[in-house]
Every structure is written in structure tokens, then in C-alpha cells.
Amino acid sequence: MSIHQKFPIDQWDFKSESILADLPDEDKAILLANQTEQEYDKGEIIFRENSYPSGIFYIVKGKVKKYKIDKNRKEHIIYVANTGELIGYHAIISGDRFPDSAAALEKSVIAFIPKEDFLQTLTVSAFLGTRLLKTLSHEFAVLANSLSIIAQKSVRERLALQLVVLREKYKDHFMEGNAVEINMSRDDLASLVGTARENVVRILSEFKDEGWLMTKGRKIIILDVDALIKVANM
Amino acid sequence: MSIHQKFPIDQWDFKSESILADLPDEDKAILLANQTEQEYDKGEIIFRENSYPSGIFYIVKGKVKKYKIDKNRKEHIIYVANTGELIGYHAIISGDRFPDSAAALEKSVIAFIPKEDFLQTLTVSAFLGTRLLKTLSHEFAVLANSLSIIAQKSVRERLALQLVVLREKYKDHFMEGNAVEINMSRDDLASLVGTARENVVRILSEFKDEGWLMTKGRKIIILDVDALIKVANM
DNA sequence: GTTTAAAGTTGAGAAATATTACTTTTCTGA
DNA sequence: TCAGAAAAGTAATATTTCTCAACTTTAAAC
Numbered sequence: 001m002s003i004h005q006k007f008p009i010d011q012w013d014f015k016s017e018s019i020l021a022d023l024p025d026e027d028k029a030i031l032l033a034n035q036t037e038q039e040y041d042k043g044e045i046i047f048r049e050n051s052y053p054s055g056i057f058y059i060v061k062g063k064v065k066k067y068k069i070d071k072n073r074k075e076h077i078i079y080v081a082n083t084g085e086l087i088g089y090h091a092i093i094s095g096d097r098f099p100d101s102a103a104a105l106e107k108s109v110i111a112f113i114p115k116e117d118f119l120q121t122l123t124v125s126a127f128l129g130t131r132l133l134k135t136l137s138h139e140f141a142v143l144a145n146s147l148s149i150i151a152q153k154s155v156r157e158r159l160a161l162q163l164v165v166l167r168e169k170y171k172d173h174f175m176e177g178n179a180v181e182i183n184m185s186r187d188d189l190a191s192l193v194g195t196a197r198e199n200v201v202r203i204l205s206e207f208k209d210e211g212w213l214m215t216k217g218r219k220i221i222i223l224d225v226d227a228l229i230k231v232a233n234m
Numbered sequence: 235m236s237i238h239q240k241f242p243i244d245q246w247d248f249k250s251e252s253i254l255a256d257l258p259d260e261d262k263a264i265l266l267a268n269q270t271e272q273e274y275d276k277g278e279i280i281f282r283e284n285s286y287p288s289g290i291f292y293i294v295k296g297k298v299k300k301y302k303i304d305k306n307r308k309e310h311i312i313y314v315a316n317t318g319e320l321i322g323y324h325a326i327i328s329g330d331r332f333p334d335s336a337a338a339l340e341k342s343v344i345a346f347i348p349k350e351d352f353l354q355t356l357t358v359s360a361f362l363g364t365r366l367l368k369t370l371s372h373e374f375a376v377l378a379n380s381l382s383i384i385a386q387k388s389v390r391e392r393l394a395l396q397l398v399v400l401r402e403k404y405k406d407h408f409m410e411g412n413a414v415e416i417n418m419s420r421d422d423l424a425s426l427v428g429t430a431r432e433n434v435v436r437i438l439s440e441f442k443d444e445g446w447l448m449t450k451g452r453k454i455i456i457l458d459v460d461a462l463i464k465v466a467n468m
Numbered sequence: 469g470t471t472t473a474a475a476g477t478t479g480a481g482a483a484a485t486a487t488t489a490c491t492t493t494t495c496t497g498a
Numbered sequence: 499t500c501a502g503a504a505a506a507g508t509a510a511t512a513t514t515t516c517t518c519a520a521c522t523t524t525a526a527a528c
Contacts, residue, residue: 068379071467076381076382076386078382090375093368093371095368099375099378099379133327134327134329136367136371140324140377141333143377143381144302145302145333146381147384148310150384150428151310152428154485156484185506186505198486198508199486202509205507215506218494218495218505388514388515429516430516435476435477435478436477436478436479
């Protein structure tokens with residue numbers, strides 16, 4: 001049974017929304033008229049929390065973490081965005097500053113679309129407006145779900161859950177024999193789960209002892225998704 | 235110094251968004267053509283998680299908790315909605331089922347607006363579309379902030395923070411001498427903060443010993459907001 | 469007003485999580 | 499390819515948070 005059949009109500013952030021994919025060509029032409037592509041190295045920052053947005057970003061290829069930094073300079077990952085996703089548009093729409101920062105999780109190609117072109121397309125294209133509303137509502141449901149998860153699940157449960165979610169996001173990284181490699185630093189994993197790196201490492205080696213996953217350097221290969229789903233109490 | 239000056243970037247959920255307030259009259263006429271008002275008692279459920287929405291709700295007067303229930307039947311409050319706010323529209327827009335439940339926190343008057351009228355207004359009114367996008371983006375920022383709070387702050391910090399936020403929400407409940415009374419059950423407070431009732435009570439009495447608040451039955455009166463802000467590490 | 473159920477409070481021990489200090493492994497660039 | 503740096507992993511200890519049980523107060527119903 002696939003993950004998607006198991007969880008009919010999609011609040012687990014399994015499928016990422018691709019807004020641009022089915023945008024009509026004439027709208028796409030306006031939106032992408034002045035886009036500029038740029039390559040980002042692993043860890044490179046795309047935009048910073050509290051700065052004023054001058055445009056939005058489209059992930060042509062790669063993965064991006066959206067995160068916040070607290071008073072103690074500790075970082076917390078809110079969301080992992082994947083190839084095909086649009087980021088940074090919340091701030092443009094709400095007229096505020098960026099509520100979070102974004103940085104590349106791996107070498108990525110990202111297109112910058114100027115604010116003016118985005119807003120222009122929004123006034124012209126009924127499709128984009130409707131589509132954004134839908135996407136935002138959906139993202140909201142996902143986030144609300146994350147909130148109740150993190151508040152009520154133990155660190156062990158949260159880690160298991162994130163591994164299941166990350167496995168879906170890393171499905172493009174295949175090994176021989178259709179296993180998925182999750183390639184993420186323990187620090188990033190920790191700030192995604194909301195705990196310290198040491199706890200992540202300790203629980204990972206417990207899961208390894210159980211035979212639910214194996215590691216290959218920093219890479220994590222999930223061997224028994226169902227066991228993790230059970231631990232996560234999903 | 236007021237709370238709003240102190241936190242210029244509104245991600246703390248201090249001001250609640252009132253979508254209907256400045257909606258043009260002709261749009262409002264369509265939207266409210268078939269609305270029906272109803273009184274809800276404290277604790278009464280307005281809609282249930284996972285059910286199919288047949289319309290949206292407008293809080294004419296009162297307060298509403300939006301919450302989720304987990305596998306262990308424990309409830310977690312995601313958001314406290316106030317007079318003037320619109321709830322339940324996410325599900326209509328995204329075409330999904332309700333991602334959360336809603337119940338009255340106090341005796342409230344709530345108007346029901348049929349799904350068809352809402353969608354009809356949305357196609358007719360450019361204003362409503364734009365406004366909803368803005369509101370959703372804002373709500374998203376608030377929620378993302380809550381997520382990073384709950385993941386990284388201690389229970390003590392979270393409780394202090396929620397007290398500051400709730401004080402703003404309960405500003406209509408004045409006592410003599412412009413103090414604000416927060417009138418919320420310890421259970422609800424606990425599920426808002428994400429902990430057990432006992433912990434809430436314990437920390438509340440510590441805050442009381444410090445002289446930062448007083449209690450009057452279940453009611454909480456904040457005496458020193460700045461001290462709480464400091465504890466919350468906001 | 470009295471009764472009674474619900475809500476609130478407190479303390480102690482158990483469990484989970486965080487912190488500190490350190491070792492080992494992996495990666496990177498000269 | 500090898501040294502140094504960065505990341506990953508381990509263990510012991512400290513701290514926080516949870517759970518359970520007993521008890522008190524409050525509020526609603528009669």
C-alpha cells in the first residue's frame with residue numbers, strides 16, 4: 001500500500017504543490033519575462049528573514065529549507081521545499097517582510113522572478129489567483145497539522161515521522177534497488193524535528209539497531225517504512 | 235510601550251484579521267444573502283475535523299477555538315479566533331474536508347454562510363479574492379511562527395508567550411482599572427500551550443508568586459506583561 | 469442554601485530530553 | 499593523498515517535563 005493511499009487527507013506534506021506547471025502559457029510568459037536563473041551551493045542563503053522581498057523564487061532543480069532563527073541563534077526548519085515549488089510569495093502577497101529565511105539544502109538551480117512581474121501576472125491571471133488561494137489553503141492545513149504533531153508527539157515519534165516524509169521528498173535520489181537515500185545533515189534533521197543533534201543521532205542508531213534503516217555516512221536509507229509509521233503513531 | 239510598537243512584524247497573532255469589515259457593500263450583499271445567525275453555548279462544537287464543509291462561519295460575537303484531536307484523543311488548540319473573524323473557509327477554497335474542528339470558548343453568536351454564496355462572491359469580487367490571499371499569507375506567517383515557538387521554547391516560555399497573546403485577545407473583557415481578564419479553562423490553556431494541565435497550573439502559581447499575575451477563580455489577570463515577555467524570550 | 473460533579477491545585481517519583489565533554493568518521497582543498 | 503576542519507557519533511549527567519494520586523475549590527443543579 002502506498003503512502004498516498006494510506007493517508008487520503010493530504011496534510012502530511014507528501015506531495016509538493018507545483019503552481020507553475022499548469023499555468024496557461026500566456027500567463028507564464030508575463031510571469032517569466034524577466035526571470036534570471038542562478039545556481040546556489042549547498043548551504044547558500046536565498047533570502048533572509050525580516051528583509052524586504054523584491055521578488056519570488058522558483059526552484060528549477062534542487063531542495064530548499066525554509067527556516068527561522070530564534071533569540072539564541074538556534075535555527076528551526078519549518079518546511080523543506082522541492083523542485084518545482086515557488087517560494088517567497090507569501091511576503092509579496094501580504095505586503096510584509098519575509099517571515100522566514102531560505103537556504104539551499106543541496107546544489108540547486110533557482111529562478112528569481114521580480115515582484116512587479118508576479119503582481120502583474122496576479123492581476124491579469126484569474127488562474128494564478130485561484131491556484132494560489134488553493135495552494136495557500138492547503139499549505140495552511142499542512143502547517144496546522146505539523147503544529148499539532150510537534151506539540152503532542154515525542155522526539156522519537158517526530159523523528160520517525162519526518163523520516164517518512166523526507167523519504168517521499170527524496171524519491172528522486174534513487175539507489176540501485178529502488179531504495180531512497182535521504183541526504184541531510186544531522187543538524188538540519190535536528191532543527192526539522194525540533195531537538196538537539198545528539199538526540200537525533202541516538203534515536204537514529206536505535207532505529208538502525210531495530211533494522212528499520214541503515215546509514216552510509218550522512219545518508220540515511222529507510223528499510224522499513226511501515227515500522228517507522230507505526231512508531232510515529234501516524 | 236505598546237505591544238504593537240514592540241513587535242512591528244505581526245507574526246505573534248496579536249491583531250485578528252477582519253475580512254468582512256471593509257468588503258464593498260454590493261459584495262457583502264451577495265455574501266450575506268442567505269446567512270443565518272445562531273447562538274452557541276460555551277464548549278458547543280461548530281464544525282468537526284474531517285467532515286465536509288457546507289459553508290463558512292462568521293463570528294458575530296464571541297471567541298472560538300480551532301483544534302485537532304490526536305490518536306490518543308488529546309486535543310490541541312491551533313488558533314483562537316475572535317469576534318469579526320471568518321472561519322472554515324480554508325476547506326471550501328482547497329476543496330478538502332475540514333482540517334480541524336471548531337468550538338465556542340464562550341457564549342458566542344455565529345453566522346453561517348452557505349458554500350455557494352461564498353464561492354459566488356469569490357468569483358464576483360476581486361476585492362474578496364485579494365483580501366483572502368492577504369489574510370491567508372498572514373495567517374500562514376503566524377502559524378509558521380507558532381511552529382518554531384512550540385518546537386524550540388520550553389513549556390514555561392510557551393505559557394508566558396500565550397498569556398501575552400491571550401491578553402490581547404481578551405482586551406474586550408475589561409475589569410475596573412483597565413486590567414484584562416483571561417477567562418479560559420486550564421485544560422484549554424494546556425492544549426494551547428501543548429502540555430498537561432498540571433504543568434500549566436504549576437507554572438501559573440510560580441508566575442503568581444513572582445507577582446506577574448493574579449487569579450480570580452479560573453480567571454487570570456496579567457499584572458506585568460513585560461516580565462512575561464522577558465520570560466517568553468520573545 | 470446544600471449537594472455534587474467538575475475543575476483546579478499540589479507533591480513526588482518516573483520518564484524523556486537537554487547539555488557537556490569527548491572520540492571517531494568523513495569531507496575538503498592544498 | 500594527507501592534514502586539518504567539519505560533521506557525526508557516544509556516554510554520562512543535569513534538567514525539564516510527564517504521570518499518577520490525593521486533595522481542595524468552584525460552580526451548577528436541586
